[in-house]
Amino acid sequence: MTDISAQTEALGGLLTRDRIVRWAPILVLVALVLLFPFFEFLSDLLEGKEHVYLLDSRFFSIRNGARIGIAATPALMVAVGATFIIIMGSIDLSMEGTISVCAVLFAFAFLGWGGTLASWAWLAIPLALVVGAILGFVNGMIHVRLKIPSFMASLAMGFVGTGLALLLTGGDRLRVEDELFRSLLTVRWLNFPIMCYVALAFLLLAWFIQSHTALGRNFYAVGGGEQLAQSSGLNVARVRIMGFTLAGIFFAVGALLAVGRIGIAETATGNNFMFVSITAVVVGGTALWGGIGGVWNTLVGVQIVNVINNGMVVIGLPPYVQDGVLGALVILAVALSTNRRSVTFVK
Numbered sequence: 001m002t003d004i005s006a007q008t009e010a011l012g013g014l015l016t017r018d019r020i021v022r023w024a025p026i027l028v029l030v031a032l033v034l035l036f037p038f039f040e041f042l043s044d045l046l047e048g049k050e051h052v053y054l055l056d057s058r059f060f061s062i063r064n065g066a067r068i069g070i071a072a073t074p075a076l077m078v079a080v081g082a083t084f085i086i087i088m089g090s091i092d093l094s095m096e097g098t099i100s101v102c103a104v105l106f107a108f109a110f111l112g113w114g115g116t117l118a119s120w121a122w123l124a125i126p127l128a129l130v131v132g133a134i135l136g137f138v139n140g141m142i143h144v145r146l147k148i149p150s151f152m153a154s155l156a157m158g159f160v161g162t163g164l165a166l167l168l169t170g171g172d173r174l175r176v177e178d179e180l181f182r183s184l185l186t187v188r189w190l191n192f193p194i195m196c197y198v199a200l201a202f203l204l205l206a207w208f209i210q211s212h213t214a215l216g217r218n219f220y221a222v223g224g225g226e227q228l229a230q231s232s233g234l235n236v237a238r239v240r241i242m243g244f245t246l247a248g249i250f251f252a253v254g255a256l257l258a259v260g261r262i263g264i265a266e267t268a269t270g271n272n273f274m275f276v277s278i279t280a281v282v283v284g285g286t287a288l289w290g291g292i293g294g295v296w297n298t299l300v301g302v303q304i305v306n307v308i309n310n311g312m313v314v315i316g317l318p319p320y321v322q323d324g325v326l327g328a329l330v331i332l333a334v335a336l337s338t339n340r341r342s343v344t345f346v347k
Contacts, residue, residue, distance in 0.1 A: 025283060029304050036059050036315065037059045059310075059311060066188070066191055066192050066193065067310065070193060071306050073195050073199040074273075075273065075276045076302045077253040078254035080202070081249070081254070082247060083293065083298045084210070084243050084246055085150070085243055085247050086288060088239070089291065092150065092244065093278075094139050094251075095251050095254075096162060096273050097135075097163075098135045098161050098270070099161075099254055099258065100162055100269050101135065102131050102135075103165075103258060106127065106128035106131075109123070109124035110178070115178055129252045131252060132249050132251050134248070136246065136251070137241065139153060139154055139157045142156075144237045144240050154244075162270065165266075165269075169267055173265070176260075182263055184257065198257065206250065206295045215243075221239075222290070223289070223292075225291075258270075275326075279326055279330050280298060280301035282330050283301040283305065283333045286301075305326060308325055308329075
């Protein structure tokens with residue numbers, strides 16, 4: 001009896017709330033990767049297809065893996081930018097407008113300065129990053145200096161950005177057809193396009209900022225307790241503004257990858273990034289109240305979102321089912337990770 005009690009107590013020690021929350025996103029991702037081929041197998045059997053084998057799943061193919069990677073890279077960059085903000089306990093909803101403005105201005109500059117990376121058009125890339133930084137800086141200043149809640153300030157900036165992009169384009173599409181720039185998508189290393197490796201490089205940069213710089217540590221300090229951070233001498237206002245500026249840069253990287261993926265810049269380039277990026281951050285395990293999580297959590301969250309979207313397409317489910325599943329997943333993730341007695345968000 002004592003042995004059973006000891007084993008039960010040991011199991012209870014292993015399955016603590018914190019450990020479940022920490023490992024749940026990875027377990028969900030593994031479960032999805034294993035379940036979708038099984039659902040595909042059942043779907044093929046029900047349709048009466050012959051010679052159906054589980055290991056021949058279209059979901060497990062290299063081509064499908066590359067397809068998931070291509071879809072995930074712009075969203076990953078946007079979600080990484082949002083991660084820095086959410087770690088601080090704030091939220092940034094300006095990504096759709098920022099992406100559209102950065103994409104449109106990049107395309108105008110790229111086409112106007114030669115239309116190929118072999119000419120001066122390469123300067124359009126740093127220009128887009130600077131534009132993203134400026135929009136993020138303005139976003140942070142409005143939030144901090146005017147003391148407007150971050151979700152409201154950023155949502156308004158998102159609308160401003162979308163409107164500005166529409167004003168610049170007049171509703172037209174700008175085509176970026178340079179072969180060198182489109183090689184982000186068309187040239188592949190180990191069956192994956194260059195854009196996946198570019199996203200990986202920026203992900204590593206984000207991890208370095210998060211884990212090995214004073215700014216990254218300050219993000220966690222602000223998210224862990226703003227008043228405590230302020231009383232310890234930290235300039236919270238400056239940290240928040242720098243966080244929004246950094247997020248704007250990553251939104252711009254997402255915009256460049258989005259243009260590289262489809263070869264078009266338009267007002268709609270930023271559409272749907274807000275839902276996908278915030279969903280990925282939350283599902284990945286970064287806490288909405290701040291101080292917990294990071295960019296590796298976001299990577300897992302982005303993969304969960306894209307595996308769900310891709311897997312449901314493979315087994316033939318309509319888009320509204322995908323959105324419903326993602327919405328339910330967000331509710332579940334927040335419910336599991338939030339102590340509703342002691343947590344207040346969003347700042």
